[in-house]
Amino acid sequence: MRTEIKTVKPSKPVHPVVAYLVLIAFASALFVVGVIIGKAFFWENYDTTPIADRIIEVAQQKVAKDPKNPKNYVDLGWGYFQKKDYNNALAQYKKALDLDKKYYPAYLNLGILYIDTGKYDLAVNTLKQAVALQPKSSNAHLNLGIAYNKLEKYQEALKELKAAYELSPGSTRIIYEIGVAYEKMGKIEDAKYQYKSALEFDPKFEDAKKALERLNKK
Template sequence: MTVSSFEVEKSHIVPRLKQRQYAEALRMLEEAHPRDRAQRLEQLEMQAMCYFRTGQFEQAAECYRQLAEEDPESARPLINLGAVYNRLHRYPEAIESLRKAIQRDRCNVDAYYNLGFAQRHSGHPDLAISAYKEALRLRPNMEQGHLNLGNAYLEVKNTVMATNHYKAALEIDPELEPAKRGLVRAAEQELKNRESKSPFGRLVDPAKLTRQRSESAAKSLSEGEREKDRQEVQQLAKSVRNAARQASEELREKMQPALMAMTRALVQGEDRPDHIEATHDKFHTELPRFNEAMRTLRYAMLELRGHEEIMNTPDIDV
């Protein structure tokens, strides 16, 4: 069997690639003579790699575009094209390319990982979270996946989930410095959150209660009135707990699955617009009950706060 001229040329090109002599390999590839489609695809693949390794990202993107057109069944050219677009900070084009790649291969870790990167850097950390979670579902022991998912959670100020994924990354690679720095940032953000926001305001703020006591005399209560106050507070607190439990259940059992389904439909692309519409409708079907549960919770908290205000108001002698 006669060896083709391209195979002979390739035997000289591959050693250059192994030795990282990419400029020389590119020169030889441009002069190569592929005789059929398979060899042409192989030539394009090697050219794209050389362009990428030498920082010529526009040329690499053009090679991957040609590969995607000439090999419509393969997801790899579109994934690589998305990665190149990420390097060029052309995130909308990266998202489009990677969604098309997922349409070709819905179980490709690299497609979801690169999609998460593009979505996060295009200002959509919520969608990035969904993409990174899908990548980690397919490959749980990916430390960079946990790291970047932690970063995305931190951007939406979910310090608990961010901390969990930074720790997961460090369990895989204990020397991963970005994950260590992420844990520090998450702890700092959690401290700021606690300092800036207390869910019950003055009701659980010891400093404010101390000032109140020093600025005004405490309301005088008889033993019977104190017992009645305790019972009222217990009943109001029970209402708050029940309302919070209901809101939590609506969020966990209805809203979160509906939101995840909708974001997954968006991540997987536009090949099924009916699926996107259906998940969108499902989300908005669940929304009124969640909003009602939150209104009930706010009302219960206001009732408890109102009772506290009344009890902290001193008696006025007339």
């Protein structure tokens, strides 16, 4: 008995334009679904508040709950500082010091603010108090050294920057600022060495790159 083999007629090929339209429709549907899901579960719940504003908001809440804690005012001042609202930042740091005359973070942040606003004499006086309160703070010594560099008091700057380096030998900023002091004193080879050392720790340190390029052109 012979088995009859039935042949299946091939289906008609899909026209490229039709396939393209189907693909577009499918992709559009996926996009709409994605938008709906994103809006429902992610986008409206995502906090887009700028970081400085968020710091201020949180610090204000802490101040309201605990108005006698100097840390809360320093945190609030830091938020204002990030927005370059120096007057409000200054007011908060001073409030912290009104509560605690020996509160080191307030002196440190206030000194940095004075450097940022070009009040270098005030920065030196303030950061000296920070160093006195925390003699093992590399950050206090560093910023005092920066303030001295700005005042062209390079010997004093080197003393503070070397003290900072002993406490934090891997800090590229400290190494760079030592280079600045040497450069201003005319000790070009010493300055180059410092800038090169900073770049060995951080090859992307732009200030050190520019300084070294400047000296190599001389």
